[in-house]
Amino acid sequence: MEQGLTIGIAGAGIGGLAVAALLTRAGHKVTVYDQFDEPGPVGSGLILQEIGLCVLAELGLRPAAEELGADINRLWGVASETGRTVLDVRYEALRPGLKGVAILRPVLFQLVYQAALDSGVAIVPGARILNVNAGAGMIMTEGGKTLGPFDLVIDALGAHSPLSDLPRHQLPYGALWATLPLPADGFKSDALEQRYEGARKMAGVMPSGRAAPGGAQTVTYFWSIRASDHTAWQALPIEDWKTQALALWPETEPLLAGITSHSDLTFARYAHRTHWPVVQGRMVHLGDAWHATSPQLGQGANMALLDAFALAKAMSGPGDVAARLEAYKRMRAIHVRLFQTMSWLFTPVYQSDSVILPWLRDWLAAPVSRIWPGPQILAAMVSGAIGAPLKRLGLKPAR
Numbered sequence: 001m002e003q004g005l006t007i008g009i010a011g012a013g014i015g016g017l018a019v020a021a022l023l024t025r026a027g028h029k030v031t032v033y034d035q036f037d038e039p040g041p042v043g044s045g046l047i048l049q050e051i052g053l054c055v056l057a058e059l060g061l062r063p064a065a066e067e068l069g070a071d072i073n074r075l076w077g078v079a080s081e082t083g084r085t086v087l088d089v090r091y092e093a094l095r096p097g098l099k100g101v102a103i104l105r106p107v108l109f110q111l112v113y114q115a116a117l118d119s120g121v122a123i124v125p126g127a128r129i130l131n132v133n134a135g136a137g138m139i140m141t142e143g144g145k146t147l148g149p150f151d152l153v154i155d156a157l158g159a160h161s162p163l164s165d166l167p168r169h170q171l172p173y174g175a176l177w178a179t180l181p182l183p184a185d186g187f188k189s190d191a192l193e194q195r196y197e198g199a200r201k202m203a204g205v206m207p208s209g210r211a212a213p214g215g216a217q218t219v220t221y222f223w224s225i226r227a228s229d230h231t232a233w234q235a236l237p238i239e240d241w242k243t244q245a246l247a248l249w250p251e252t253e254p255l256l257a258g259i260t261s262h263s264d265l266t267f268a269r270y271a272h273r274t275h276w277p278v279v280q281g282r283m284v285h286l287g288d289a290w291h292a293t294s295p296q297l298g299q300g301a302n303m304a305l306l307d308a309f310a311l312a313k314a315m316s317g318p319g320d321v322a323a324r325l326e327a328y329k330r331m332r333a334i335h336v337r338l339f340q341t342m343s344w345l346f347t348p349v350y351q352s353d354s355v356i357l358p359w360l361r362d363w364l365a366a367p368v369s370r371i372w373p374g375p376q377i378l379a380a381m382v383s384g385a386i387g388a389p390l391k392r393l394g395l396k397p398a399r
């Protein structure tokens with residue numbers, strides 16, 4: 001059995017840092033490279049599901065994530081024209097006590113970053129990666145530097161990883177988002193709420209916890225936007241956009257008061273791609289670099305954490321590096337295929353120009369989803385449980 005491998009990780013995001021900490025603790029020599037000059041990423045609030053929380057527990061980070069995050073018990077969506085509830089997912093429909101934990105991405109980043117440093121991972125900033133020689137295990141960076149050779153190179157460069165020439169499908173819609181102080185009242189403190197007008201307009205408000213212990217509670221506001229309309233939105237006076245946003249959801253007025261210029265909102269464009277093969281020579285893909293998609297099902301960071309745990313577990317298994325990478329693929333492939341497919345099917349129901357899909361959503365799927373086993377299936381989908389990913393990794397849910 002090969003122990004003490006020399007491993008180069010491309011990308012110090014959630015997945016890259018988590019796998020770095022786990023591999024270093026298992027006795028491998030790990031270096032992580034990222035383009036950032038200083039660690040201090042931006043990012044919206046995101047929901048940690050039980051699947052991601054279990055991996056954070058293995059890293060010793062679950063209590064801190066729960067302390068800094070906000071409990072999410074329900075996803076609740078209303079069609080603004082009719083006032084009808086068209087999405088109502090309650091975690092407890094699957095299991096009593098089950099919940100999501102919404103957290104600011106920079107907070108989650110800081111937790112895994114510190115865990116990686118404490119585990120002895122070497123993190124090299126200012127390294128913009130351009131390419132990899134997968135056969136030789138070498139990483140090429142901007143400025144003509146070649147790093148390696150490594151026994152294993154992990155591509156954790158996220159949704160826009162340059163380490164693949166496979167086409168990615170740019171999704172037509174993305175989102176503008178802002179993190180704002182939680183208003184004193186008007187929003188549920190334990191629910192991700194959304195308002196829709198067909199599938200062309202959607203706004204979301206999600207409690208997203210605190211930036212630091214004892215700090216003020218925050219919410220993340222999302223506004224769905226066609227990527228091709230982003231430039232026109234930038235040219236529109238911000239007050240005109242606010243008028244549109246308030247027409248969709250008048251109760252967001254106290255929140256939107258905190259948005260006074262276009263720069264208060266960040267645009268995120270979504271892409272969809274599942275990278276097969278996941279193993280190429282000495283390189284393996286992980287997280288969004290393996291399976292990018294829209295965040296409609298809220299699984300991306302959770303899937304990256306599951307990949308990280310699976311890869312670290314596989315690398316402690318029997319056989320040579322190739323056999324261990326095959327074990328990683330076996331542990332994760334079914335769950336990845338299932339969620340990529342579900343995300344591909346569901347995204348246009350909430351973000352597209354279709355008239356038929358949102359009509360079916362509001363008048364057919366919504367009523368059916370309230371009848372057994374609809375609530376259980378929805379809760380399983382949102383919590384990431386479909387495909388039993390924890391069981392495949394030998395992990396047990398805490399709740």
Ligand SMILES: Cc1cc2nc3c(=O)[nH]c(=O)nc-3n(C[C@H](O)[C@H](O)[C@H](O)COP(=O)(O)OP(=O)(O)OC[C@H]3O[C@@H](n4cnc5c(N)ncnc54)[C@H](O)[C@@H]3O)c2cc1C
Pocket residue numbers: 010011012013014015016033034035036044045046047048105127128129130156157158159160161162175177268286287288289295297298299300301302303304
């Ligand atoms: C608006 C929005 C909402 C979301 N909501 C959710 C949610 O509710 N739940 C959820 O689970 N997920 C959510 N996600 C998705 C989640 O953020 C990602 O799936 C997750 O961060 C992926 O982790 P990763 O480690 O694969 O990649 P990232 O975290 O994206 O990390 C990639 C790293 O690679 C570095 N990098 C990139 N290119 C280069 C290069 N060429 N050279 C060097 N370094 C490079 C970057 O600096 C970064 O540090 C959301 C995403 C968005 C945009």
